[in-house]
Amino acid sequence: MDEQLATPSAYKPTVLLVDDEESILNSLRRLLRGQPYEVVLAGSGAQALEIMAAQPIDLVMTDARMPAMDGATLLAETHRLYPATSRILLTGYADLTMIIKAINEGQIHRYISKPWNDEEMLLVLRQSLEHQFSERERLRLEHLTREQNDQLKALNATLEKRVLSRTSELQQTADMLDLAYDELKRSYVTGTEVFSLLANLRLPKEKQTNRPLIELIRVYCKAQSMDESSVRDLTMAAALYNVGKLSWADRMMIAPSDLLHSTDRELYRTYPTQSESLLMTLEPMKDAARIIRHHQERWDGSGFPDHLKGDGIPFGSRLLKLAVDFIELQRGLILERNMNSDEALLYIRKYAGRLYDPDMVEDFVQACAAFLSDVTLGDPSVKVLGTRELAAGMVLARNLNADNGMLLLNAGKVLNLPLVDKLIAFEAMEGAKYSVFIKEPEEPAPSL
Structure with missing residues (x-):
């Protein structure tokens, strides 16, 4: 196994596909076909477990709905017996109970x-697989670090010079471990973005929000020079x-x-806590949750x-509230x-101090102006009139x-009095x- 890890390019991962429908397989x-994987097929959960007992499997992707043993149960058993095997749930049903079971018991890596x-x-x-x-x-690397620590203890009593040399090597190993862990955390970010794209398939294109929301958040964070972890x-x-809305x-x-x-409004008010509960089991997701x-x-x-108030609301939640409402107002979800982008920003300005942190609103308007070319509200030469x-x-x-x-x-239309009267x-x-939205005319250049 260590030899495979040391030369990943020479190792061809094995992917096990499980579905009771032959056409899907x-x-x-x-x-x-043509991908750098060994592909193995199974028509049931029981057959899949037999295959995993007979040969190493790097990744299992299983259908959720199967007779005798469903996908969530198979993934839970896979996690118990082969925890290093990646696990993906494939389903055509918006079954929140099944998803929660797969996450909690099977600790799946993805849902498709x-x-x-x-x-x-x-x-x-x-x-x-990456x-x-x-x-x-x-x-x-952790195993390597433990081995080097043991060697250091054995040499510590008699070999002062070698201790100093080994300490330097150990520091290099620790740096490599930090880099590997940072890469793991970045892969979680990528994974959440991929999952959000899949979840958005439930919605018509004009109602999808997650992709522009992610990009807007990044623009704001860059403008505010926020740290990488935040x-x-x-x-x-x-x-x-x-x-948390996927079961709706x-x-x-x-x-x-x-x-x-009535009932729909009560259900709507539960979606933030439903979203949190789905993510809390994943350690790197706790702060985001x-x-x-x-x-x-x-x-x-x-x-x-x-019912948190003012600065009692986490900063990240206050920012996410601004961004979510800005995008959802334009999608007709509020x-x-x-609304167009400027109207959405007028709405946010109107409710600063009631719905939104008043100290964040103007910085957010400027971030939106940098994010979208059609935002004019950040232009000091543009006025909003009745x-x-x-x-x-x-x-x-x-x-x-x-x-x-x-x-x-x-x-670009130039107004005249009859046109204004018609608008009124x-x-x-x-x-x-x-x-x-009116743009002030540019002053003519002074004549020579």
């Missing part, structure tokens, strides 16, 4: 939904903040939260689940209509849409209140 075998995306499937397999190699390398925890929290019905997954009633638990708390104490404050000659900084999404005026009349007829 054939599809997976075709997908993995059917139907799968071929490229994502190959990425998950590659990353799982993670396994990193873990084996870490254990190898960035890692915030990135994982952004990737998995809504994992599709209609509720895409419904605006402000329109939910705490951020997720409190990201729906409000600055004035009216949030959930614990209010009935989809229709009755408009005047002839003003120029629109961005498109003006009605509440139903209809385009009223294009960005239309606003009154619709019972709406428009925020109009």
Whole structure:
């Protein structure tokens, strides 16, 4: 085994695929044809255990729903008997109980939904095996460190010079171990991002939030020069903040939260704690799980689940709240209509001190302006006016849409008095209140 670890390029991992449907196994075998893996197939959990007893297996990917022994039970038994084997659950069902059982008892590394995306499937397999190699390398280095410590004790009494030399070698080994552990933690971040992409397949593309949320969090953290550990925890929290929603019905997954009633609203308020409970069993995820638990708390104490207030809310949760609401307001997941980016930032500014940390809002606006090219609110030359404050000659900084999404005026339009009067009349007829983004005209260059 040590020889294999020392030369990973010469080692070809063995992947065991388990499904009671032969067509699925054939599809997976075709997908993995040409990949640098030995592929072994099993039609049941019992057959899979027989194969693992007869030969080393690096990774097991099993269907969740199988007769006699389901996937979660097989992975739990695999974890008990062969803890070093990577474990992946493959299922077409949004079965939270099955997922929790697989995580808690089988300690699975990944969860993949059917139907799968071929490229994502190959990425998950590659990353799982890379993670396994990193873990084996870490254990190898730990073993090496223990051996060197024993040698150091034996030499300590008589060989002062060799002690000094061995101490130097030991420090180098410790540095290598730190690097391996850092790589392991980075692989967790990558794993959470891949899982979030798979979980997002439950939603229509226009309702997906996790990818832009991760990127926005990174932009904010970079602007604030935050430390690597905080960035890692915030990135994982952004990737998995809504994992507790996976057991919901599709209609509720895409419904605006402000329109939910009675039972649905009560279920909605449990998703931060559900997300936390799914992640707490994973040691590198504990800080991210705490951020997720409190990201729906409000600055004035009216949030959930614990009604924390002000600085009592963890900083990471306050930031995640800003980012989640900014993205979800644009996806129609909070209010009935989809806001544009500037309208979402106006909403956040309006509720600073009630929903959001007032000291973070302006830094967040600047991060959004750096993140999205269509954000004009960070431009000091752009003003937000009501229709009755408009005047002839003003120029629109961005498109003006009605509440139903209809385009009223294009960005760059120069206003005149008849057009302003029409806007006021239309606003009154619709019972709406428009925020109009106006760009101040540039002053002409002085004549020579």
